[in-house]
Amino acid sequence: MDKEYKFHREIKNSYWKIKCYRNRVFFSSTLYQRSYYENLIIHEVDKIIALLEKIEEQSALNLLKRNPEDENQREFTLEELSEYDGSRGKPGYIAVDGVVYDVSTSPSWGGGTHFGLYGGKDLTEQFQGCHPGAEGILESLLKVGVIKK
């Protein structure tokens, strides 16, 4: 908010200056005078362009920072989940601790398989057996829903 106010104030400053220089251009008697004020106007216009670009950048960043809505509460039955096993170009989903993850482009899940395990299944046991206490691995996976209770 602070930044926005600062931008607003600076643009307003440039606006008044341009207005003032424009008048001086109108009333200038020599070519030299005219081009002098025109240059000052161009300078202010450049300033405004830079400020507007900064504002654009800020708003783009703000969009990214906003947390994605929790629309990933899609519910899966185990049968539905088995469809998504990564074969024939289908996405690969796995379930661990009731949460369904999309592992289609996860580097260790080439061809929808992972060290002998196939996608489309509940792999809670295998996960606990092979990665005990490593919940950080799950954090980096894309959540797509939950297992229907």
Added chain:
Amino acid sequence: MKDGRIYCPLLNSKNTTSQALINSTNRLLRQSEQEKIDLIWLEATGCSGNIISLLNALNPDIIYLLTEMVNLKYNNSLMAAEGEKAFEIFLDTINREFILVVEGAVSTKANGLYTIIAKYKGKHITAMEAIKMAGEKAKHVLAVGSCASYGGPSAARPNPSGSISVNEFLEREVINIPGCPGHPDWIIGTIAHLISHGRPPLDDNNRPIMFYGITIHDNCPRRSYFDKGIFATKLGEKECMFKLGCRGPVTKTDCPIRQWNGYVNWPIGDNTPCIGCAQEKFPDGMEPFIRY
């Protein structure tokens, strides 16, 4: 930039790492008048693919290894002696300083009777015994190939021979050079480092970082397809083969750069996915090799 290609000195130097090490070794040898160290190459429970791969070496080649780098004292494929006389050379060499290279896993079932490497004075000498004898006394031990490094195909389910890796069998540090087979450059390059600069820097799987530091995925020419999510749907297509089961992302070797068979080809370059032959869990953990 030339023809739109970027010249990266780091990548280009990978092609000549082994040669550079050899050259500096030669310089050291001439300076210090060091004696060439002895080398024993034991073929245990495997397919002998690694000694064949070694014979394919180009930079430097096998002749260079044998004449300038080490004294290969014992190897059943290449040595001239036969029978008991050959095994006597083995027994003699282990009493001096030597490097032990083991290819193939160590079969432990039936007291190692699944792999017999010699018959000496009426007794069968198992590979397990020989590795133990030599492994205890060797200056360095190299486990060449995925079988020696991790068990590999010899230890694949259901592992009827009770094969284990050399690391698991010996109670000492073993340098792993996995690959099915190991690339000749990786083998000779590591030997070169050993004889000139000692133990190379190893990762936590005991593999030399100079060859096994980066995944195939991070060096793959098809990586931009992966990053953009453009995947091949069947073999023969030019896009990323990740969805077909490529194991590049979990395999750490320099195949895309060094390439094979005299540096001319490698799986992805020949339109087939990587099967992760140098990965710890090869082959059971790298299945299926193709997923449709």
